Amino acid sequence: MKYYIIAGEPSGDLHASNLMKSLVKEDNDFDCRFWGGDLMKKVGGEMVRHYNETAFMGIKEVLVNLGKIRANFKLCKSDLLKYNPDVLVLVDYPGFNLRMAEFAHKKGIKVFYYISPKIWAWNTGRVKKIKAYVDKMFTILPFETDFYKTHQVPIDYVGNPVLDAIENRPHKNEDLETFKERNQLDNRPIVALLAGSRQQELNNVLPVMISMIKHFPDYQFVIAGAPSFTIDDYKPFIQDEEVKVIFNETYELVQQAHGALVTSGTATLETALLECPQIVCYKMWGGKTITKFVKRFILKVKYISLVNLIVNKEAVKEIIQDDLNETNVQLELEKLLNNQDYRINIFNHYNQLHQIMGKPGTSDRAAKLMVKALRS
Template identity: 85%
Template sequence: MNYYIIAGEPSGDLHASNLMKAIKEEDTNCNFRFWGGDLMSEVGGDMVRHYKDTAYMGIKEVIVNLGKIKANFKLCKSDLLKYKPDVLILVDYPGFNLRMAEFAHKNGIKVYYYISPKIWAWNTGRVKKIKAYVDKMYTILPFETDFYKAYNVPIEYVGNPVLDAIDNRKNKNESLETFLKRNNLDSRPIVALLAGSRQQELNNVLPIMLLMVKHFPQFQFIIAGAPSFTINDYEPFIKDLDVKVVFNQTYELAQQAHGALVTSGTATLETALLDCPQIVCYKMWGGKTITKLVKRFILKVKYISLVNLIVNKEAVKEIIQDDLNENNVKAELGKLLNDQDYRINIFNHYNDLHKIMGKPGTSSRAAKLMISALKAIPTEN
């Protein structure tokens, strides 16, 4: 069968690539055409656009690149009609993918959504589009499964692909000593900085994270380089600081770190599943007024990190918006790194998370369910 897959950021590239591998095991005659990244390319198939050329964040960036965005929509629509896939598989990336879902549905193309956009947090109105244009939603979190059930959206719960990615990670059994030597690091305990994969996150969050370097000289601060950036993107932030960047080793870094500062997103869940104590840091544009408006009218959930949402309690500290300042982060990081009772409490919550999340195998389950559903569709004579 022919599969058309759209992923628009590094995490989508990772999970889509694992899904593609699982599909290949079930469907030996599969063909892939996709919008994604290097990991998907490694699996095989034809790439239409790399996510580096399609990801635009923030109002200003969107306005400046409006022509390119419209061109991408036009290209994707024409390419879908030309390729005529058996199914369009969408991976998160709602701003682009929900429009493609509508277009594909109206043109008779089957639409599956793998990894739901976070509409349960920000924009519940989008569930109407999903119900109208998506043939089946493959959910990866227990609470979002309940959310879609309430709206009678066709769903299959498949578990979480992060479990697969972590289970299949490189250097899984590597010692701290080997990791330090391999990356030319010194012997001080590590504080990992997972500052996100978008320029907006680097601008708003990373500078505050880096203020901690002077307060905790007994630790070495290491940035997990995002695949969407190069060292040149980090240089303006880390010049004159005793900070290094390691690329393509986020899991290895979190696995070896004594603690971490993490921008909200999938990284919070990955860090927790790797049993690294963390503080969640997030700040978007706007001051106190914007923060109040967001909390009152837009944000629909109690927490912003997946860890806390899944266990339904504050397992890890969240410092967001105006609260994300030097003094608050310093006080919390001091406890995270040095207070043993504080750390034990986090590990206890992580144990609860592991029980809820279950075991790896998500990609395989999703692939089998998708292929089974496609084979059950009667073909036209």
């Protein structure tokens, strides 16, 4: 069968690539065109656009690139019709993918959505579009499954693809000494900095993370380089600070770190599943007035990190918006690194998370259900 897959970010590229591997095993006639990244390209099929050419985040960046965005929509629509797939598979990336879902549905093309956009957190009104234009949702989180059931959206819960990615990670059994030697790190314990994959996340969060270096000289701070960036993107923030950037080894870094500062997103869940104590740091544009408005009228959930949302309690500390400053992060990081009771409490919550999340195999389960639905 013919699959048209759209992923617009590094995490989408990772999970879509694993889904493609499973679809290849499940469907002997697998054929694919896609919008995504290098990991999807390694599996096979034909890439139409790399996510580096399509990911525009934030109001300013969107306005500056309106012409490119319109051109991308035009190209995607014409390419989709020309290819005429059996199904359009959408992976997160709601700003683009929900519009493509509407277009494909109106053209009579079946639409599957794998990895739901976080409409349960920010914009519950979008569920109407999903119900109208998506033939089936393949959900990856227990609480979002309940959300879609409430709105009578056709769903299959398949577990979380992060479990597959972590299970299949390189250097899974590597020890700390080998990791440090391989990456030319010294003997001090590691604090991992996961500052996100978007420029505004670097601008708003990384400076506070970097400010911790001078307060904890007995630790070495290491930035997990995002695949969408190069070392030149980090240099303005690092300047003369003693911090190393390691690319393409986020899981390996987190696995060996004594603690981590993590920008909200999938990375918080990955860090927890890798058993690394963390503090969640997040700040978007705007001051106190914007923060109050967002909390009151836009944000629909109690927490912002997936870890806390899944266990439904504050398993890890969230420092967000105007509270995200050097003093607050320093006080919390001191406890995270040196208070054994504090760390044990986090590990206990991580055990609960593991029990809720279940076992790997998400990609295979999703592929089997997709192929079964298409053949029926």
